[in-house]
Amino acid sequence: MSILVMKFGGTSVASADLVRRAAGRAIRAKQQGHDVLVVVSARGQTTDELIELAHEITDRPDPRELDQLVSTGEQISVALMAMAIHAAGYPAISFTGGQVGLVTNSIHTKARIQSVDVDRIRDEFEKGAIVIVAGFQGVDAKRNVTTLGRGGSDTTAVALAAVLRAEVCEIYTDVSGVYTADPRVVPTARQIDRIAYDEMLELASLGAGVIHSRAVEFGKKYHIPIHVRSSMTEDPGTMIVEEVGAMEQITVRGAAMTKDLAKVTICGVPDHPGVAAHIFHEIAVTNVVVDDIIQNISRDGSTDVTFTVASGDLSAIVETAGKLVKELGARGILTDKNVSKVSVVGVGMRTHTGVAERMFRALADAKINIQMISTSEIKISCIIDRASAEKALCVVHDAFGLGEKND
Amino acid sequence: MSILVMKFGGTSVASADLVRRAAGRAIRAKQQGHDVLVVVSARGQTTDELIELAHEITDRPDPRELDQLVSTGEQISVALMAMAIHAAGYPAISFTGGQVGLVTNSIHTKARIQSVDVDRIRDEFEKGAIVIVAGFQGVDAKRNVTTLGRGGSDTTAVALAAVLRAEVCEIYTDVSGVYTADPRVVPTARQIDRIAYDEMLELASLGAGVIHSRAVEFGKKYHIPIHVRSSMTEDPGTMIVEEVGAMEQITVRGAAMTKDLAKVTICGVPDHPGVAAHIFHEIAVTNVVVDDIIQNISRDGSTDVTFTVASGDLSAIVETAGKLVKELGARGILTDKNVSKVSVVGVGMRTHTGVAERMFRALADAKINIQMISTSEIKISCIIDRASAEKALCVVHDAFGLGEKND
Secondary structure, three states: EEEEEEEOOOHHHHHHHHHHHHHHHHHHHOOOOOOOEEEEOOOOHHHHHHHHHHHOOOOOOOOOHHHHHHHHHHHHHHHHHHHHHHHOOOOOOEOOOOOOOOOEEEEEEEEEEEEOOOHHHHHHOOOOOEEEEEEEEEEEEOEEEEEOOOOOHHHHHHHHHHHHHOOOEEEEOOOOOEEEEOOOOOOOOOOEEEEEEEHHHHHHHOOOOOOHHHHHHHHHHHHOOOOEEEEEOOOOOOOOOOOOOHHHOOOOOEEEEEEEEEEEEEEEEEOOOHHHHHHHHHHHHOOEEEEEEEEEEOOOOOOEEEEEEEEHHHHHHHHHHHHHHHHHHOEEEEEEEEEEEEEOOHHHOOOOHHHHHHHHHHHHHEEEEEEEEEEEOOOEEEEEHHHHHHHHHHHHHHOOOOOOOOO | OOOEEEEEEEEHEEEEHHHHHHHHHHHHHHHHHOOOOOOOOOOOOOHHHHHHHHHOOOOOOHHHHHHHHHHHHHHHHOOOOOOOOHHOOOOOEEOOOOOOOOEEEOOOOOOOOEOOOOHHHHHHHHOOOEEEOOEEEEEEEOOOOOOOOOOOOHHHHHHHHHHHOOOOOEEEEOOOOOEEEOOOOOOOOEEEOEEHHHHHHHHHHOOOOOOOOHHHHHHHHHHHEEEEOOOHHHOOOEEEOOHHHHHHHHHOOOOEEEEEEEEEEEEEEEOOOHHHHHHHHHHOOOOOOEEEEEEEEOOOOEEEEEEEEEEHHHHHHHHHHHHHHHHHHEEEEEEEEEEEEEEEEOOHHOOOOOOHHHHHHHHOOOOOOOOOEEEEEOOOEEEHHHHHHHHHHOOOOOOHOOOOOOH
């Protein structure tokens, strides 16, 4: 029998009515002849409330105990979901991460899955039960409760789908799918029917937050189609799938914009081996996350190293940058806390030329100056002034005809 | 090193300040050289709130899923308690019932403990940690979460104390100990310093609700002294201990009153074998709990069977009683929904005479009519009119000088 994994996020189970609605979906899938595994997140604000309880006790809760605490959020959700399915007259059973043999390493609050023992799930499938598993959590080898960090429930769902060789992993959320760009910014943005794992990974890292990168990586690694769709409608959403040749006919799948960035340039850095490693080691110890790094060729034995960070992190980084100028004998630093990044993503870029040129032309026609450029195999990003960010996203999106149905 | 078990009830950990206060107690016990095991209940209203969530989904939640749900209440408490001890600079680790190897049978919502594997606790003691264990819960052989029913956290504490051969099991609660009678009713009531397990069992079954009978039974079976005391003061409470010869010098340890009872008499029941079994089978299937049963000798081949139930259960039982009259060919039923029971308890009764006489004399002097009498080896109970209940408790309490320090 084909296996279907359905994951419901916190907003999709935030009230008794929503739990019943999700239960109804699981039951319909069962009636259609699937074995159904449901993965559930903590309800609505539960995780935040639990973290607040911890902070009433201490500013720095022990990570092991924090996992012990917050994992109760998903345990509550799975029990309620199983009750709702029972109440509708169908067999169901809920499991915590530990009960279902989801074993992780011992890195609390951001554990990695090491193994999954799905015998218990298969036993319950054979009895005809819908199986409900708590997302986001596992246990380590000593049965300490661990949690998987941000997006952990998506990861649980895709990992279980992989081990069970599920037909598809459905991610139910409060949006209807993945869009060619943020529809709040780009009026012509359109929902994407099919997107390749690599494209989704680039878009996710650019802030298209419907599904976490780790879950997409699992899907890619184990060839699990992921269906991102709305919990409020029956409409199909976006399928995240294996790249096929036909997908390359579309050069650009989507566009994204990261609005609040700051740009830091260390000017006149002596150009010798190890300098970049030194700079970014010093920045790493400040715990600031660096977005993009750009270094062009050197002139007269020195070069300029530019990187971008979230604009809120700029002040934290300036002191370190100043220190680096002295240590390296660089000329000085330049900063700009009002930049944004606009990007286009598509696997078709690998085989099609002219993508960069079309993006730059669209920005030029709109009189938007490109301050920096960086590219990957399937992505082109431009740093621009923040005042033009929304406009830039719109003109780039429309330059590639993303608003038109073509996939 | 001597082992101390400390159990904190829900009211003793209901706020962050109270958790810190309880943590401070555990730390002081550790500083005094004990290995310390802390058992914690769900905080304040948490269990009720979780049950309410279940009832938003369904009127009849599946018992397994209800256990999965409500067990999160204690898990939250133990994590917060461990954080509070960490925050004060001491090592601590929290465990769920499952993590600490507390295995029960599979009777959800009222499971019985079958085995406890305390290796993990001993390991943590050796590392110097204070160990926090969730009360009220365990897992069955398949790692389904189970709960122990009413008073379950007390039972967890005493069971762990038994397996660890603890010096004492301290039960912290919102009262200062066990009293000779309910001090809200009897102004001269006095806290008892030491009480025998059997006396405590009789008083607990009479509604002296400071500790659950099952926990006392565990203490008795495994010879664990139980110290019932206030979480708000340093004053000693009541020690529940092995009976020793000196205890028999006190004929009566305490008095209790059960206020809201109803009395049902089936009159003229033909006196032949199996009749009582038939009557109380029919009553059992109505799920009404019978308090006392009294049957005197028969006259003219028939007898009267009287039993008491909670007065709220009377209407549920009348129909059954009427049906029994017809089936048995009895004469009819008499009911009185306004009776109460007053009792005295003491192991000294076994060896002292005159206890019953003194109790009956005290009631007679107060012009209180005794409607029914029943006794056990260490208890005498009288059924009286409810209007006299408080007065009866006071006169009986004082007739045995219970208000005077004598133990």
